[in-house]
Amino acid sequence: MKPFRNEAEFEIELFCCGMRLDPSAQVESLLSARTRAGLGSGLDIIIGRRRKRRHINVPVKEKFVGDSPYRLLKIGHDFVIADDRDPHVRFFAEIPSLPSWYQKKTSSGKLMSRVGVMQGTYLGIYVGDICKFWKVTPKTACKFCTTGVNVGINEDTEKKIDDVVETALEAKAESGITFVHLNSGEQEGGGLETAAPYVKAIKERVGALVGVQVTPTKDLWKYDWLIDLGVDHFSFCYEFHNPEYFAKYCPGKAEAFGQETFFRAMEYVSKKMGKGRNSGEIIAGLEPVEDTLAAIDYITGAGCFPTVCIFRPLVGAELEDNPSPRYDDMVAVMRRVYESCMRDSIPVGLAPNIEVSLIVNPDDALELVPFSFRKMRYETNRKMMKLLAYPLFVSKMRKRKVSADAYDPSKYKR
Numbered sequence: 001m002k003p004f005r006n007e008a009e010f011e012i013e014l015f016c017c018g019m020r021l022d023p024s025a026q027v028e029s030l031l032s033a034r035t036r037a038g039l040g041s042g043l044d045i046i047i048g049r050r051r052k053r054r055h056i057n058v059p060v061k062e063k064f065v066g067d068s069p070y071r072l073l074k075i076g077h078d079f080v081i082a083d084d085r086d087p088h089v090r091f092f093a094e095i096p097s098l099p100s101w102y103q104k105k106t107s108s109g110k111l112m113s114r115v116g117v118m119q120g121t122y123l124g125i126y127v128g129d130i131c132k133f134w135k136v137t138p139k140t141a142c143k144f145c146t147t148g149v150n151v152g153i154n155e156d157t158e159k160k161i162d163d164v165v166e167t168a169l170e171a172k173a174e175s176g177i178t179f180v181h182l183n184s185g186e187q188e189g190g191g192l193e194t195a196a197p198y199v200k201a202i203k204e205r206v207g208a209l210v211g212v213q214v215t216p217t218k219d220l221w222k223y224d225w226l227i228d229l230g231v232d233h234f235s236f237c238y239e240f241h242n243p244e245y246f247a248k249y250c251p252g253k254a255e256a257f258g259q260e261t262f263f264r265a266m267e268y269v270s271k272k273m274g275k276g277r278n279s280g281e282i283i284a285g286l287e288p289v290e291d292t293l294a295a296i297d298y299i300t301g302a303g304c305f306p307t308v309c310i311f312r313p314l315v316g317a318e319l320e321d322n323p324s325p326r327y328d329d330m331v332a333v334m335r336r337v338y339e340s341c342m343r344d345s346i347p348v349g350l351a352p353n354i355e356v357s358l359i360v361n362p363d364d365a366l367e368l369v370p371f372s373f374r375k376m377r378y379e380t381n382r383k384m385m386k387l388l389a390y391p392l393f394v395s396k397m398r399k400r401k402v403s404a405d406a407y408d409p410s411k412y413k414r
């Protein structure tokens with residue numbers, strides 16, 4: 001068997017082409033349990049034997065996968081990805097088994113896999129009701145999204161604080177998670193208000209880093225409140241930099257708050273929390289590549305790191321018949337992610353044990369950029385900062401009393 005070539009390129013190729021499942025693989029039972037509101041519906045695999053282990057949620061269900069040259073098969077005890085264009089090319093892969101806590105129930109009787117799921121090495125939890133954009137007539141949901149066909153079906157809509165805490169405690173004990181990511185669609189009472197009680201409970205009763213990804217608000221003081229409750233990271237899904245594509249593919253977001261609200265909120269928390277703490281999330285492969293590159297430059301210029309999802313025409317989404325993005329374009333995009341982080345000295349990959357399987361992590365793109373002294377200096381700085389920041393992360397991952405009120409933000413209002 002041939003060893004891996006450039007792992008970053010292979011990762012991107014898998015996101016773009018997907019992978020067919022050979023009958024010998026027998027991994028179907030791992031698929032449905034990993035379905036997550038509006039996000040990946042594929043198979044989580046781990047590749048990488050050189051610099052790092054890469055967690056990748058590989059598309060396996062979508063129509064375009066039928067044309068993929070890659071096929072997952074099992075040979076003896078090993079999983080192997082064969083390239084059907086060349087019988088000599090084969091890649092080893094690890095398929096993580098489902099954690100046993102998925103089958104446990106919370107004290108209210110909820111199956112924990114319907115409360116939260118692993119997405120790479122962290123725990124992802126959708127909080128709140130089905131996104132409002134799915135419920136209005138006519139529907140204004142984002143065209144690439146499948147949240148409305150998942151929440152309430154593959155995962156429970158109503159999640160009590162105790163359900164989330166108990167699930168996170170099990171995930172921490174068994175899966176060793178360090179990060180809980182709370183995401184939500186548009187909520188009647190406000191996204192930050194929806195997430196607030198969960199943030200406080202996780203900080204006080206679980207002890208983990210907490211990320212929040214909800215729709216943005218013009219009331220910037222509310223971010224002060226969430227930071228006091230313990231949020232370590234905000235992500236802002238503005239999806240498209242080109243305003244026309246934003247309006248076309250995200251009609252609900254365009255009508256309710258527009259791109260500017262994302263930009264102001266992202267700039268605000270970045271200034272308040274510091275460089276590299278927050279992220280701007282975009283989708284690559286639908287708007288022109290130049291716009292995606294401009295988005296990446298804007299995000300790092302604002303002091304955040306870009307999380308770039310390679311567009312996946314998910315089954316059930318309005319865009320399910322769209323083609324998957326071109327590999328060459330996605331390589332250019334991911335190269336720019338690393339270059340822009342380097343140019344703006346964004347300290348990426350510092351937090352312990354956070355590998356996101358739905359995206360190419362910014363530091364995953366290192367191999368796409370040729371050697372230079374600048375790159376060497378950036379990598380040396382990153383390694384040093386990772387070492388120095390470790391005690392800080394350890395202290396942030398301890399349970400602690402939070403004095404801010406999770407239901408009454410009035411004292412922050414200005």
Ligand code: SF4
Pocket residue numbers: 038131132133134140141142145146147184185186252253
């Ligand atoms: S805001 Fe858009 S992407 Fe987010 S859940 Fe609603 S429809 Fe889906």
